[in-house]
Amino acid sequence: MTYEVRAGDIEHGGSVSARIKTDLIEAGVSPSVARRAGIVSFEAEMNLIVYSTAGGTIAVAVESEFIVIRVEDRGPGIEDIKLAMTPGYSTAPDWATDLGFGAGMGLFNMKRNADRFEIESRVGEGTRIACWIQKDDSAGRPLHKEAQ
Amino acid sequence: MTVADVVDRLGLAVLTNESDLGREVTGGVASDLLSYVLGTGAPGQIWVTVQHHTNVVAVAQVAGLAAVLLADGRMPDEAARTRAASEGVILLQSDERAFDLAGRLYRLLAEPR
Numbered sequence: 042m043t044y045e046v047r048a049g050d051i052e053h054g055g056s057v058s059a060r061i062k063t064d065l066i067e068a069g070v071s072p073s074v075a076r077r078a079g080i081v082s083f084e085a086e087m088n089l090i091v092y093s094t095a096g097g098t099i100a101v102a103v104e105s106e107f108i109v110i111r112v113e114d115r116g117p118g119i120e121d122i123k124l125a126m127t128p129g130y131s132t133a134p135d136w137a138t139d140l141g142f143g144a145g146m147g148l149f150n151m152k153r154n155a156d157r158f159e160i161e162s163r164v165g166e167g168t169r170i171a172c173w174i175q176k177d178d179s180a181g182r183p184l185h186k187e188a189q
Numbered sequence: 190m191t192v193a194d195v196v197d198r199l200g201l202a203v204l205t206n207e208s209d210l211g212r213e214v215t216g217g218v219a220s221d222l223l224s225y226v227l228g229t230g231a232p233g234q235i236w237v238t239v240q241h242h243t244n245v246v247a248v249a250q251v252a253g254l255a256a257v258l259l260a261d262g263r264m265p266d267e268a269a270r271t272r273a274a275s276e277g278v279i280l281l282q283s284d285e286r287a288f289d290l291a292g293r294l295y296r297l298l299a300e301p302r
Contacts, residue, residue, distance in 0.1 A: 054247060058251055059251060072253065
């Protein structure tokens with residue numbers, strides 16, 4: 042399932058991720074795994090709303106072993122990914138920080154809740170992120186204390 | 190301890206989903222930064238905040254929080270209230286300051302049972 046997220050559409054912010062979490066639970070995914078997928082989706086959704094120039098897409102696929110979440114936008118791109126991944130670092134505009142966005146934890150939270158995380162970005166072109174979340178959490182995988 | 194117990198002991202107003210107050214409370218989280226709550230919060234917690242817009246409801250739903258406690262007299266806008274009601278998110282409210290509410294909630298949850 043692929044969802045479109047519009048840039049600046051703060052009013053509907055979180056509605057895509059809320060639906061993703063609910064749909065996954067209905068599809069039989071465990072609540073803790075659906076929660077992690079929901080958090081990854083929420084951060085992606087908010088990044089598209091607050092930072093992207095023209096919105097983007099969130100695609101969710103339930104595969105045999107993993108839930109795969111792919112996020113794509115068409116800019117502006119991230120200049121320094123390592124810096125953007127650092128907790129506390131944010132380039133959020135004032136209107137967004139007033140609403141409690143821009144904690145500088147978005148990408149960090151995505152990586153932390155995923156078993157595998159990939160990001161590539163080109164300034165002027167866009168950003169692509171892919172997250173894999175293991176469906177079987179019976180081993181009780183603890184969250185990474187710190188995303189590397 | 191349930192949300193109903195917390196409502197009763199702290200004298201809170203219940204704005205949405207009054208029929209769900211039997212939910213178990215596992216702890217609390219206090220912040221006005223949404224991603225901080227997603228990063229550090231845990232399912233079943235009560236979130237103390239002065240943010241009162243619709244995205245707060247989404248965070249509570251995604252994070253599986255027991256309830257959101259709006260401090261300092263903050264009231265949700267109509268969109269937030271409607272979304273909370275339909276998404277099963279309990280919105281609580283108090284005129285007390287966030288610090289005082291967090292402190293009282295902490296003490297309440299620390300009581301021996």
